[in-house]
Amino acid sequence: MSQYKAPLRDMRFVLFDLLGAESEFQRLGFADASRELVDAVLDESARFSEEVLAPLNEVGDREGCTFDQATGDVTTPTGFKEAYSQYVDGGWTGLVASTEFGGQGLPQAVGFAQKEMIDAANLAWGNFPLLSHGATEALVHHGEDWQREVFLKPLVEGRWTGTMCLTEPHCGTDLGLLKTRAEPNDDGSYAITGTKIFITAGEHDLTENIVHLVLARLPDSPAGSKGISLFVVPKLRVGRDGSMGEPNQVRCGSIEHKMGIHGSATCVINFDGAQGYLVGQPNKGMSGMFTMMNAARLAVGLQGLGLSDRAYQNALAYARERLQMRSLSGPKFPDKPADPIIVHPDVRRMLLTCKALVEGGRAMSYHAGLQIDVAHNSPDEAQRKQADDLVGFITPIVKACLTEWGVECTYHAVQCYGGHGYIAENGVEQLARDARITTLYEGTSGIQAIDLLGRKILQLQGAGFKVMLGMVQQLCTEHADNPEVAEFIAPLQKHAAQWQQLTMEVVDKASRDPEEIGAAAYDYLMYSGYVALAYWWARSVAVSEAGSSSDGFKAGKRETAKFYFARILPRTLTHAAAIRSGSASLMTLDAEQFDA
Amino acid sequence: MSQYKAPLRDMRFVLFDLLGAESEFQRLGFADASRELVDAVLDESARFSEEVLAPLNEVGDREGCTFDQATGDVTTPTGFKEAYSQYVDGGWTGLVASTEFGGQGLPQAVGFAQKEMIDAANLAWGNFPLLSHGATEALVHHGEDWQREVFLKPLVEGRWTGTMCLTEPHCGTDLGLLKTRAEPNDDGSYAITGTKIFITAGEHDLTENIVHLVLARLPDSPAGSKGISLFVVPKLRVGRDGSMGEPNQVRCGSIEHKMGIHGSATCVINFDGAQGYLVGQPNKGMSGMFTMMNAARLAVGLQGLGLSDRAYQNALAYARERLQMRSLSGPKFPDKPADPIIVHPDVRRMLLTCKALVEGGRAMSYHAGLQIDVAHNSPDEAQRKQADDLVGFITPIVKACLTEWGVECTYHAVQCYGGHGYIAENGVEQLARDARITTLYEGTSGIQAIDLLGRKILQLQGAGFKVMLGMVQQLCTEHADNPEVAEFIAPLQKHAAQWQQLTMEVVDKASRDPEEIGAAAYDYLMYSGYVALAYWWARSVAVSEAGSSSDGFKAGKRETAKFYFARILPRTLTHAAAIRSGSASLMTLDAEQFDA
Structure with missing residues (x-):
């Protein structure tokens, strides 16, 4: 079974040293979010994740959720319900929710650290409370x-959970095709009819009620995505006065058998004239959908991060224990029958790749969390706008890169274990299977890439990109004469310049041929992620060297940064070449000529 | 469920057009291997793979093998036994085995095509006959x-199967640590005692007997890998006269629960004073092990190839059917509700990556198969030596690259399906899980890399590398003025020169610091694989343009080659940078300082 220990030292480094969260939280008006309180929250979240959730991870994988065809009920794996009760009792469901609705009103940046721990400990379990967040956001906004009044308090308190009902059998990415109908009832409610698939936590036994946020079409709506409305459809009917009524016409039709996250219920949900209420304006449902989706995308990025970290921790422990072969430069532990495999350069390559992607990814994603706090709470309007632009820009990067890296890091972890990584007993293969969903749901990496290049760069004219470049420039200026980071500043500056140059080239080509957007998008996103991570590694070294961390911690940051710049950042060379190669090599072959 | 159709058109292109197998087989003395016969073998193998094996792939995954603790018996999934009987009846087990032992004596190159089909159709099933090949080779040599006399005929006829019993709980890569003992009996046989793990096809219900090739230590043997001997240990005792006797002291202790290849029995095998016979000289068992291992490594490379191809076929079919979003350059199928996703550049990027890696990998691996035939059968001694050197050089590249690409292509296939790729129903997630073993067993990719750089380049002074460079140079010279491949020749020549340069740099650095070997090995191997594939793509275009293939087939080769050179070959930039970055960024951090 794989182990999990929350990486509190690095989490605190990122929040407090790197991001200066202690003073920033105060400046943003989070009066309660003192260093002391946040430390206590992190400690307690670590304890809950390590002691309650982590031991259920393998159980969830082995048992999976079970579906009763006769009743439509879903039973979660042994222990999930008890863990959820503890989670609710601990007040965790409302950690970052507004105090107005019974939440604790803590900063998102703290919520991100908590989410990382939950996902690392038990991704499948984490999916049950996760979607409540999106549903809450949609209703708030x-x-x-x-x-x-009626829905938020139970959601925030965790007495109910939420879902996002978007996908239908014939449409996932292309929601304009959806067919679920909403017919007006006499009382102002609507009768929702249709089939939704891939509904995470769509049915379960953890709470009394489930609040579905459902995209559907009104009778007179225009075709395509401009004719989609958002509805709130509870599993048990809820009156406008909050009274709970009889079961609604909402039923789980089946659950999917999946590669991983077996403990997470992925449901077909059938709505058969179910009573629902319109949320927001008619035909403006896509706006509500994006509110839910953006929150969910960052959350899925954190899932990739959490799994990467857990995979890394286990591979590292194994590499220190497993004795196999002697170091090429002579025995390092002559008293043992062989050296631990961490002496071998190729094992170190895999471990350092994980360390670089995990710790860099943590800095990048927590910063995004903090920027949400800034966007919502800064007293300075220009700063709020800047932060909002940056969050928009960085969200697809966090989502796609941290999940692609999740696939990669869990791959490396299995590889470090050798054949022992492939058997269920050691638990790392489960992490690899679980990680595999994260590049798919809430928009594949390809969709994130189109969001980044087509929307955030082209449509929004790179507003967030400019903020990011400004951050890079500021760091380079501040540390122009700092010998401890000099070796990183020059290549970072060079990459930032190339990033700008590539962006201009792509924008220019796209103005003549829209296929260039799709042709460049994925490589542009990955390129962006690697340059962003170079920034975070340079900044991490600058901050750690100037701070009071232990020598070992500083060495870890410094050497991992060197590794990152020497061996990971050069991936940009390949991505830049691909971006510049244009669309012709992709678009010329006729669809009928792909066969071997 | 995923589909499989043997890619006979491309297989024939590679064998006959690209490799000129028809005349080459005759020159090498394979009198029976006429074009007509080979065509018939390919057709029949395709039929068997598509109709008998492929439908059992999902069954094998779902049911897995079952183990009876009371008897130590293993039961294979429904249909496996009947399929194996048909396989034996069809004479497939002896396809490439010598006629001297009842085989059909066909070329290895033909066997490679047959193996690719089996592995694509049903990897787990294919592991049962697979290991007989290594056991046969060990006994032949x-x-x-x-x-x-006693063992080969039943193995070749498929009445018995073979295994390779190498790994023990505390040693896989480092066989020098193994503890299994062999005590001499009075009758010249040995009593073998020890526990072996990860024994593929170690126990099953397909055949009456199982022939274990077991590494063990004689009582007076030196420590380490110089004290290891090879033994043949049948499940049912076999006398020197071929008489079958009572059960031997060989028992399956358990089978592993794995990420994939559930239908393949991965066994713990306990030897408790089992009767065995020494194979070869005492303490020279590693030589026999390498005979088995080299055959197995190429075979595992073919597993990666087969899974990549099946994944690609299914992703391609899905991309042509699934309607989602409009092309960025305007609707391509305005009469449909949306365009098929194959119109989208990013989907094409994933599909073309698979096509480039599959068809290039097929050329590279079948060529290796043909070189085995040349090494064994050429009338020219110098040519035999050259071919043998080349096989030695290319084996770790085929093994590691084709399996890494297997992981990659199955990844892309799942990604093309979106969320539908993650659910069991569509079958591509099984391909991804099955592919994951191939970079691990018979030596991880890291071990292949050390074999390539440490042994094939440094110890053997790059004999096979020189042969490969000669092939590249010959192609470039032949086509210096061929306008149809001009665009590929220049970059190929540039990469070949850089390959040589990098090799010299690494050899030079390694002479001063042995850690440089391990630090460069993985990236050097992947770099080599991408340049080798560039060679095969350039040659494929040259041959296809000059031949009589259909226009569609020629377009497929030409456009995929363009794609390969534009978007895949630039991966060498990253690998070259990593190779040149040296060992310092890997080796400086203290093992205790890796924690976050």
């Missing part, structure tokens, strides 16, 4: 007063 | 006459 788009719901009517009575809807907020 | 190292066994005594009576051992060949």
